[in-house]
Amino acid sequence: MKKNSMLIAATLIAGYTFAQAPPKTVIDALEKKFPNATKVSWEKEDPQEWEAEFKWKGSKISAEFKQDGTWLETEKDIKPRALPQSVLAAIRLEFPGWKLKEAEEKETAEQGKLYETDLKKGSEKKSVTFKEDGTVLLE
Numbered sequence: 001m002k003k004n005s006m007l008i009a010a011t012l013i014a015g016y017t018f019a020q021a022p023p024k025t026v027i028d029a030l031e032k033k034f035p036n037a038t039k040v041s042w043e044k045e046d047p048q049e050w051e052a053e054f055k056w057k058g059s060k061i062s063a064e065f066k067q068d069g070t071w072l073e074t075e076k077d078i079k080p081r082a083l084p085q086s087v088l089a090a091i092r093l094e095f096p097g098w099k100l101k102e103a104e105e106k107e108t109a110e111q112g113k114l115y116e117t118d119l120k121k122g123s124e125k126k127s128v129t130f131k132e133d134g135t136v137l138l139e
Helices: 002-019 024-033 085-094
Strands: 038-046 049-056 059-066 071-078 099-108 112-121 124-131 136-138
Touching: 024 049, 024 059, 085 112, 085 124
Parallel strands: none
Antiparallel strands: 038 049, 049 059, 059 071, 071 099, 099 112, 112 124, 124 136
C-alpha cells in the first residue's frame, strides 16, 4: 500500500511539474537574455506571465516574461552597501534614523534600473523603491 501511494504521489508531482512548464517562446527568451543560466525553475505568475529563478554569472536571479516571450523585469538581491551612492545618500537625507536592512536591484522594461530597499526604525518597517539617481519612486 505504501509503495503504491508513493508511486501515485510521484506521478502527480511529475504531472504537475510538466503542466507548469512554460512555452518554448518563454524558454527561448530566457536563454537569449541570460545565456548559460543554470538551475532554472519556473513558476506561472498568472495566465499570461512566467517567472524563472536561476543562477547567472554567480548571482541568484529572478526574471519575468510574458507568455509570448517578452521580458518584463529582472530582480537580484544585493548587499545594501552595493547600492549606488545616490541611493544611499537619499536614504540618509529622506529617511533619517532609518536603518537599511535589505536591498534588491530591479530592472524593468518600462522603468529601467530601480532599487528596492527594506528600512527599519525601531519596530517600524517600510519598503522604499528608488531610481538609480536616488529619486524616491514608491514608499
